[in-house]
Amino acid sequence: MNTRSTMRLAAAFAATGLAVGALAACSAGGTDDGGDSDGGDVTLTWWHNATSGPLPAVWEEVAAEFEEANPGVTVEQTGYQNEELQRTLIPNALAAGDPPDLFQVWPGGELRDQVENGYLMALDDVIPDTVSSVGATVNPWQVGGETYAVPFTFGVEGFWYNTDLFDQAGVEVPTTFDELIEVVGALREAGITPIAVGAGDGWPAAHWWYQFALKSCSPDALAAAETDFDFSDECFVEAGEQLQDFLGIEPFQDGFLGTPAQQGAGSSAGLVANGEAAMELMGHWNAGVIGGLTADQQVPPFLGWFPVPGIDGAAGDPTAALGGGDGFGCSADAPPECADLLAYIMSDDVQARFAASGSGIPTVPAAQASLEDPNLLMVAEGLSQASFVQLWLDTAFGTTVGNAMNEGIVNLFAGTGSPADIVTKMQDAAATL
Numbered sequence: 346m347n348t349r350s351t352m353r354l355a356a357a358f359a360a361t362g363l364a365v366g367a368l369a370a371c372s373a374g375g376t377d378d379g380g381d382s383d384g385g386d387v388t389l390t391w392w393h394n395a396t397s398g399p400l401p402a403v404w405e406e407v408a409a410e411f412e413e414a415n416p417g418v419t420v421e422q423t424g425y426q427n428e429e430l431q432r433t434l435i436p437n438a439l440a441a442g443d444p445p446d447l448f449q450v451w452p453g454g455e456l457r458d459q460v461e462n463g464y465l466m467a468l469d470d471v472i473p474d475t476v477s478s479v480g481a482t483v484n485p486w487q488v489g490g491e492t493y494a495v496p497f498t499f500g501v502e503g504f505w506y507n508t509d510l511f512d513q514a515g516v517e518v519p520t521t522f523d524e525l526i527e528v529v530g531a532l533r534e535a536g537i538t539p540i541a542v543g544a545g546d547g548w549p550a551a552h553w554w555y556q557f558a559l560k561s562c563s564p565d566a567l568a569a570a571e572t573d574f575d576f577s578d579e580c581f582v583e584a585g586e587q588l589q590d591f592l593g594i595e596p597f598q599d600g601f602l603g604t605p606a607q608q609g610a611g612s613s614a615g616l617v618a619n620g621e622a623a624m625e626l627m628g629h630w631n632a633g634v635i636g637g638l639t640a641d642q643q644v645p646p647f648l649g650w651f652p653v654p655g656i657d658g659a660a661g662d663p664t665a666a667l668g669g670g671d672g673f674g675c676s677a678d679a680p681p682e683c684a685d686l687l688a689y690i691m692s693d694d695v696q697a698r699f700a701a702s703g704s705g706i707p708t709v710p711a712a713q714a715s716l717e718d719p720n721l722l723m724v725a726e727g728l729s730q731a732s733f734v735q736l737w738l739d740t741a742f743g744t745t746v747g748n749a750m751n752e753g754i755v756n757l758f759a760g761t762g763s764p765a766d767i768v769t770k771m772q773d774a775a776a777t778l
Contacts, residue, residue: 387682390445391422394430394671397607398637399702406698411689418682426608428546431455436744439464439676446679447686450494450672452485453736454743465493466675471684475691479708485736486672494674495691498705500629501668501728502552502653505720509647510537510623518649522560522656529596532623540596541622543606543613548739550758551751552626552667553591554767555738556653557584560661564733571741574775576768580660585757585764587656592758598622602759607634614638618645626653629668629724633704644703650723652731666731669740670708742771749774 391408395401401424408420425434430449438444439459450456450465459465469476469492476483476492486494511517511528514535519525532539544550559567562580569575598604598616605612606627614631616622618638625631636644655663673690675683689695696712699705703718706725716722728734739747753770756762 386417386419387680388419388421389447389680389683389686391420391447391686392430392435392445392449393422393424393673394427394449395424395704396426398633398635398704400633400699400704403695403698403702403704407690407695411686414689415682415685420686428548428606432748444676446683447673447675450486450674451740452494452496452669452672453740454745454747455740456486456493457488458743460488460491460493463677466677466679466684468492468495468674468684468687471681472688475688478691478710480710482670482708485669486674494672495687496670496672496708497690497696497699498630499668499670499708499728500706500721500724501666501731501734502556502626502628503666503724503727504624504626504651504653505617505631505635506624506649506651507617507620507622507645507647508649510620511649513537514623518651519654521654525654526591526594529594533595538598538616538622540598540624540626541604541613541616542597542601542625543604544597544601544755544758545603546606547751547755549606549613549627551739551754552737554584554588554750554754554757555667556626557587557591557656558661558738559665559667559735560653560656560663561587561659563660564662564665566660567735574742574746574771574778576771576775581768581771582764585754585767588754588757589764610638612638617648620647629721630671630705632718632720633702636703644718644720648720650720650727652727662732664730664732666727666734667737668728668731668734669737671705743778745778746771746774 393404395404404422408422412418412420431451435448475495479495482496482499483492486492486496514532514537516528516531519528529539542549558581561584562578566578566580607614609615610619613625614634615638617625618635632644632648635648636642639645673687675687691709693709693711696707696709697715700707700712700715701717703721706721707713739751749770750767753762753767757767
């Protein structure tokens with residue numbers, strides 16, 4: 346299986362009959378649902394990225410239920426902020442030879458590196474029913490035909506927006522990027538901060554360049570970048586030039602360079618949650634995050650979602666989407682109960698509760714019917730209508746190139762770098778591999 350084919354998930358869904366609209370009609374099946382422990386006292390450590398919204402409570406319940414069903418097993422689950430978990434805690438723990446048993450695993454380059462270093466447990470022979478239950482969504486978590494993690498959620502990025510503020514400014518959802526620019530201007534004229542961005546965390550700023558690259562580069566250019574680290578296509582510099590022009594219309598809140606993304610009322614998600622900004626470009630999980638940052642801890646009724654519009658005349662596919670998901674895998678030396686816990690997390694019942702909580706779009710087909718949040722249903726519809734889904738670029742390119750790319754983009758946001766600098770950093774990083 347080559348990288349390009351794994352990233353084109355919309356095509357994979359169609360080929361396997363797993364389009365979002367059809368998922369609810371399928372059955373997850375399987376017999377590897379955790380069962381009883383095989384005896385002995387076992388402590389499982391589980392690291393995840395749920396720190397706000399309803400998901401921490403769901404994972405706490407899951408851990409307690411698994412302990413009750415498996416006497417002698419203790420599950421120590423801990424939530425960490427996503428950036429800290431992905432960029433620091435997990436890599437450091439793996440390198441030190443002291444990883445958690447069950448932990449968040451991102452697909453693409455990071456997964457390939459972890460497999461190459463022997464950090465992950467192969468799962469196909471351990472929990473085969475769980476692996477097969479999610480269909481084509483498991484593809485990005487496979488290396489050489491072997492599965493090393495299972496995604497519990499998958500979705501695409503778009504704009505989360507305040508419908509009341511749009512009405513106040515007299516604007517409608519944009520269908521082209523030129524229309525988005527007009528919406529930004531109208532919101533400014535109405536005294537409303539158009540877009541919140543958590544540039545203080547780095548990656549939310551980087552996603553803006555990702556979107557310009559996705560909409561400006563042909564699928565072939567993106568595939569060459571992903572498989573061969575070929576960034577010679579002029580579209581990659583053009584993406585930075587387009588971002589630079591966009592920054593020039595001042596679309597973001599004051600102090601955006603220091604704003605965190607998802608922690609506290611002053612974060613970019615908090616600004617949207619509390620009506621202080623009209624939009625945020627963010628992944629499919631954001632409804633739950635925003636809900637966790639309101640006064641009543643509920644997803645606000647004004648929240649809506651729309652896909653990132655295409656750029657007229659650009660080489661990129663206007664209906665392509667940027668996305669990805671969160672998966673869990675076991676460390677190579679984890680006890681067998683780790684795989685049992687993963688199988689339980691992926692069971693129909695737990696996935697249904699995950700969906701009903703509004704925390705994301707589940708990957709187990711039988712749980713799709715439990716989606717209640719209208720915004721997540723819109724994201725699911727957007728996923729089904731995407732011509733193809735490109736994994737987050739830093740994930741697809743791997744840690745070395747991805748970190749260099751993100752650094753270059755943040756420098757552009759800060760006015761200390763240029764569009765060409767982003768590409769140069771990527772090329773220099775790739776040359777070290």
